[in-house]
Amino acid sequence: MKILWLKTELLHPVDKGGKIRSYHLLKQLKTNHEITYLTLDNGAAPGDAVESASEYCLDLIRIPHATREKFSAGFYAELAANMVSALPYAIRKYRSTQMTRAIEEVTQTERFHVVICDFLAPAVNLPRGLNTPVVLFQHNVEAEIWRRHHEVQTNALKKRYLYWQWRKMQKFERQACRQVDRVIAVSKADSEMIERDYGLEKVYDIATGVDVDFFKPSGAVAARPNSLVFTGSMDWLPNEDAINYFTQQILPLIRNSVPDVSITVVGRNPSRKLQELGQRDASITITGRVDDVRPYIEGAAAYIVPLRIGGGTRLKIYEALAMEKPTISTTVGAEGLNINNGTEILLADTPPDFANAVVRVLREPRFAQQLGIKGAQTVRERYSWGEVAAEFDSICRSINHKDSKTQE
Numbered sequence: 001m002k003i004l005w006l007k008t009e010l011l012h013p014v015d016k017g018g019k020i021r022s023y024h025l026l027k028q029l030k031t032n033h034e035i036t037y038l039t040l041d042n043g044a045a046p047g048d049a050v051e052s053a054s055e056y057c058l059d060l061i062r063i064p065h066a067t068r069e070k071f072s073a074g075f076y077a078e079l080a081a082n083m084v085s086a087l088p089y090a091i092r093k094y095r096s097t098q099m100t101r102a103i104e105e106v107t108q109t110e111r112f113h114v115v116i117c118d119f120l121a122p123a124v125n126l127p128r129g130l131n132t133p134v135v136l137f138q139h140n141v142e143a144e145i146w147r148r149h150h151e152v153q154t155n156a157l158k159k160r161y162l163y164w165q166w167r168k169m170q171k172f173e174r175q176a177c178r179q180v181d182r183v184i185a186v187s188k189a190d191s192e193m194i195e196r197d198y199g200l201e202k203v204y205d206i207a208t209g210v211d212v213d214f215f216k217p218s219g220a221v222a223a224r225p226n227s228l229v230f231t232g233s234m235d236w237l238p239n240e241d242a243i244n245y246f247t248q249q250i251l252p253l254i255r256n257s258v259p260d261v262s263i264t265v266v267g268r269n270p271s272r273k274l275q276e277l278g279q280r281d282a283s284i285t286i287t288g289r290v291d292d293v294r295p296y297i298e299g300a301a302a303y304i305v306p307l308r309i310g311g312g313t314r315l316k317i318y319e320a321l322a323m324e325k326p327t328i329s330t331t332v333g334a335e336g337l338n339i340n341n342g343t344e345i346l347l348a349d350t351p352p353d354f355a356n357a358v359v360r361v362l363r364e365p366r367f368a369q370q371l372g373i374k375g376a377q378t379v380r381e382r383y384s385w386g387e388v389a390a391e392f393d394s395i396c397r398s399i400n401h402k403d404s405k406t407q408e
Contacts, residue, residue: 001032001033001034001113001114001396001397002033002034002036002110002111002112002113003029003033003034003035003036003112003113003114003115003116003396004036004038004103004106004107004112004114004115004116004132005026005035005036005037005038005057005115005116005118006038006039006103006115006116006117006118006122006125006126007022007037007038007039007040007118007119007122008039008040008065008094008119008121008122009039009040009041009042009045010039010041010045010049010050010053010062011023011026011049011052011053011056012045012046012048012049012052012053013045013046013049013289015233015268015289016232016233016236016268017139017232017233017314017315017316018119018139020315021139021186021208021209021315022056022118023055023056024209024211024385024388024389025209025385025388025389025392026056026057027055027056027385028385028386028388028389028390029389029392029393030055030056030057030058032393033393034058035056035057035058035059036057036058036059036060036061036106036110036112037053037056037057037059037060037061038061038063038099038102038103038106039060039061039062039063040062040063040064040065040094040096040099040122041062041063041064041065042064042065042066042067043064043066050062061102061106063096063098063099063102064098065094065096065098065099067093067094068093070235070269071271078093079161083161083164085168086168086171087124087168087172088146088165088168088169088172089165090121090142090165090169091120091121091124091169091172092124094121094122094124094125095124095125096125097125099122099125100125100126100127103115103125103126103127103130104127104130107127107130107131107132112132113132113133113396114132114133114134114135114396114399115130115132115133115134115135116134116135116137116396117134117135117136117137117180118137118139119137119138119139119140120136120138120140120142120172120173120176123136123176123180124172126179133181133182133399134179134180134181134182135180135181135182135183135184135395135396135399136176136177136180136182136183136184137184138177138183138184138185138186138190138194139186140186140190140310141173141185141190141193141194141197142169142173143166143169143170143173143197144193145238145309145310146162146165146166146169146170147166147170148238148308148309148310148332149162149165149166149237149238149241149309150162150163150165150166152241152308152309170197173198174197174198174199177194177198177200177203178198178199178200181399182204182395182396182398182399183200183203183204184203184204184205184206184392184395185203185204185205185206186205186206186207186208186336187205187207187208187335187336187337188205188336189335189336190203190205190336191203191204191205204395206388206391206392206395207338207382207383207387207388207391208314208315208318208336208337208383208388209315209318209383209384209385209387209388209389210315210318210319210321210322210379210383210384210385211322211385212322212379212380212383212384214294215294215318215319215322215323216322216323216324216376217298217323217324218294218295218298220298221295221298221299222299223298223299223300223301224262224299224300224301225260225301225362226258226260226261226262226301226362227261227262227263227264227299227300227301227302228261228262228263228264228300228301228302228303228304228358229263229264229265229266229296229297229299229300229302229303229304229325230242230243230246230263230264230265230266230267230303230304230305230306231266231267231293231296231297231303231316231319231320232266232267232316233267233268233269234265234267234268234269234270234271234274234286234288235268235269235270235271237309238307238308238309238310239267239307240270240271240274241307241308241309242305242306242307242308242309242333243265243274243306244273244274245306245308246263246304246306246354247263247277247281247284249351250306250351250354250355250358251263253351253352253355254355254358254359257355257359257363258358258359258362258363260283261283261358261362262283262284262285263283263284263285263304264285264287264296264300265278265284265285265286265287266287266290266293266296267287267288267289268288268289269288269289270286270288274286293319294323297319297320297323297325298323298325300325301326301361301362301368302325302326302327302328302358302361302362302368303317303320303323303325303326303327303328304327304328304329304358305317305327305328305329305330305333305334306329306330306333306354307329307330307332307333308330308332309332310332310333310335314329314333314334314335314337317329317333317334317337317339317345318337318379318383320375321339321344321345321372321375321376321378321379322376322379322380323372323376324372324373324375324376325372325375326346326361326368326369326371326372326375327345327346327371327372327375328345328346328347328348328354328357328358328361329345329346329347329348330347330348330349330354331347331349332349334347338382339375339378339379340378343371343374344371344374344375344378345371345375346360346361346371
């Protein structure tokens with residue numbers, strides 16, 4: 001097939017969940033298909049990002065597009081201005097008439113079998129009357145993320161703002177899902193939510209994958225006693241909320257039983273607030289971006305995922321399990337993943353329960369080892385990227401003509 005893949009960023013560095021999923025799927029698909037990757041480009045990617053695109057596509061089309069840096073004066077001005085926009089801010093900031101024209105031009109000059117809209121944001125730039133079938137690849141149910149942001153927010157003004165962002169996202173997401181030919185989610189839970197909330201009769205879903213050859217114990221790094229690790233892009237609000245929640249409500253409870261417990265937070269662009277937290281508390285390390293998360297995972301006694309907000313599925317959990325690391329998560333953190341509580345992962349949703357689960361893993365090394373080994377066995381047997389890509393490929397091939405809608 002000839003595939004036109006729409007995105008809002010280049011994939012290198014491959015340093016966050018959405019990029020990782022897209023990168024591995026594209027690498028697998030590229031072995032059998034011709035892929036044109038059409039993306040917005042704000043110029044912030046490293047110099048080798050363009051050259052490295054040959055790893056996942058045959059042709060690259062970049063559309064210059066400026067976005068405001070988070071927490072800048074311009075960023076807050078745009079948030080305020082968004083109050084009068086019909087689009088949620090997370091969608092409006094990617095609107096580009098130049099990208100719409102580029103999609104129109106390339107689909108008129110070349111015959112593509114399918115257009116893949118990777119994440120919801122590029123859908124704002126889809127031309128009307130496009131003759132090529134479109135697949136919307138939903139890494140998350142975006143409205144659900146904003147609903148959860150609204151639910152956990154305690155500041156009244158912010159809570160009101162988040163309420164309107166949630167409602168606007170819900171409206172846009174419903175419209176986008178109903179206008180394309182296929183919707184693919186990353187878990188059964190997400191596909192059922194989209195079907196129920198947006199009135200679609202059939203939403204497909206694929207599993208989350210992991211590079212089992214890359215994520216495996218090296219044996220070169222010894223785990224530090226009573227040490228915890230969290231990995232994830234720290235400029236994603238659910239991850240920042242998770243660490244604030246953990247350090248404020250869970251970590252003090254763990255210290256009652258394990259006074260020397262420590263945590264390392266690994267991920268790009270931590271906020272000033274998080275950096276200051278690490279400076280005040282010697283037991284909390286905030287690394288910022290690193291080239292390789294594996295030594296940090298291998299060097300910890302346990303991996304934690306204290307997420308209260310989120311959607312889709314967390315690749316980070318499969319990566320930690322593939323590293324044979326005992327993992328403690330909230331139910332939201334492990335949402336959509338087919339893993340068993342108590343034997344492959346520990347799930348806990350209140351601060352006392354989460355703290356008790358962490359203490360158990362730190363104090364019972366034999367149990368922790370068994371948990372890690374069983375989790376690794378499961379992901380290695382079931383969730384390689386090759387199998388996931390084959391499933392994705394099959395869904396895309398099932399679109400025979402323009403009239404085969406998801407509502408059929």
